[in-house]
Amino acid sequence: MSVRKRKWTTSKGVHKEAWLVDYVDQHGERRAKTFDKKKDADAYALRAGSEVRDGLHVVDSTSKTVNDVGLIWLTRAQNELEHGTYLQYKQHLNLHIKPFIGNDKLSRMNMPNIRKFLDALAGGNESLPEDDLRRAPRSPAMVKAVRTSLSSIFSEAKEDGYMAQNPLQGMRSKRKKGEKRRKQKLQYGVDIPTLDEINKLIAAATGRFRPLLITAVFTGLRASELRGLRWADVDLAKSRLNVTQRADNFHVIGMPKSETSQRTIPLYPPFVVNVLKEWKLQCPKGEKKLDLVFPNTIGNIEAHGNIIRSGLIPTMLAAGVTVDTGEKDENGKPILAPKYTGLHAFRHWFASWCLNREKDGGRGLLPMRVQKLLGHSTIGLTMDTYGHLFEHKEDDGELDTVMRSFPALVVSAT
Known part of the structure; x- marks a missing residue:
């Protein structure tokens, strides 16, 4: 491996010079590459020498795009x-x-x-x-x-041996060290339905989409998991269901999103079990015998778009959970649109309901338990997404209760 200056004169009499890297690759082939600056030639020689020793060197002429x-x-x-x-x-x-x-x-x-x-x-x-x-x-x-x-x-x-190293490995993002990417936090009444809105939606839900929407609210299942849920995975006697498969957008049944997505979720409160018991008697069986809990009218996999168009949106409008579009119809009345446009809003609500304190209408579950119910891969994902929702300041009554539990603190304070 040598680096030297090369000078020559073109056919038109122009004097030129460049830095030449001359070496033999791992296959015994002699290679040469020129550079305008010595520092670039030295850098290439150092890198190429290391790659040749490791048997990983790829020259430009044989490199793929x-x-x-x-x-x-x-x-x-x-x-x-x-x-x-x-x-x-x-x-x-x-x-x-x-x-x-x-x-x-x-x-x-x-x-x-x-x-x-x-x-x-x-x-x-x-x-x-x-x-x-x-x-x-x-x-x-x-x-x-x-x-x-x-x-x-x-x-x-x-x-495959087409390049020596993956240049993206070890390449940091443009954010400064320790600086997290800013993103909008979820907000009640904006991204997450309020408790009042959930009650209105439950009351307004009718027909074959009623059990699906109620299950979505009180289990936090993803849309694909709801569409792929089987009766074999629902234990009504023990009030729980198991997530073992999902249906993708192409109506193909497969494994859940990740290993942690395979989980068991209790059916709570009890009326969820009653809703599913009633629905099981009416649920279309279908010729393919997919055993789906929420199939379409002929027993096959329900299209996600149809759930939104025929189930979620009409229920939102009927419940009055809407926003003003700013437009008016031919009679001059405001045109309203559904406030939440996807089933994921119910997953957000389920998480906040589980994390919130009982005195605030929630279940007061530990974050690690909520992580498992949601099927998140890490507790960090759960806390980053929902941690801000249950931050609260202890009121005077709570502080008095704590002090009564530790009389030694009262004595030392006096």
Whole structure:
């Protein structure tokens, strides 16, 4: 491995010079690469020498592009992941990665170039034509998701020997150390239904969606878990249900979202059991015998969109849990819209209900217990999402009770 200055004269008589890195790779092939600056040549020589010793060196001429390896990654992911997840990954590659760096060689993927890509992804470029995929800025959540997919592509390339290291590993975000990403905290009456609104919704719920909505409220199940719930997993005698499967957006039954999503949830309060007992007598069986608790009218997997359109939204409107759209109908009356547009609002309510104190209308459960009921992977996820909801100041009565429990404190205080 040598670094030396090279001088030459072009056919037009122009004198030029460059720094040449001359070396032999791990396959015994002689390689050479030139640089304008010595510091760049020295850095390349140091990195290439280490890669050659480890048998991982890849030269530019044989390096694959980001898109080449991305397609390999997608092919493997198609056989390993749920279809919905695979489609998300495909969109990441085709809509966000390929337009920016799809044709770039893997050998040129380093931290500075990746940082430029992520900045361009977040910032967009209004000077580009409207049909150019690089024009519109991506949201922080999308940039984070694309970064994760790009890291998976690089890891795939590393395992296949197309690049020496995954440059995204060890690359920090642009946030300062210890600084968390800011996000809007959940609010009662905005993201989470109030107790009064829940009571109105329960009273207004009718028909075949009534048991589904009530179960959603008092179990905190995800929409996919509700759609995939089987009667075999509901023990009405012991007032509990088990989450063992889910139905994705393509009506495919599969495992729950994660290992911690497989859990047992008590059916509480008791009237939830009574609602399910009544519903079981009417529940459509269907020809496929999927044994679903909340199927469509012919016993098959219910479409998520239909639950929202035919179940949640009409119930919201009937209960008066609405917001004014600011528009008026032909008679001059305000046009109202449902206040909550997804079943996840009930999951948020269930978590807050479990965490809140009994004197405030909640169940007063420990956060770790709520984590298990929700199927969260860590207690940190539960506390980060819902911890602020049950912060409270002890009133004078509570403080008096504490002091009476510890008479030694009273004596020492006097």
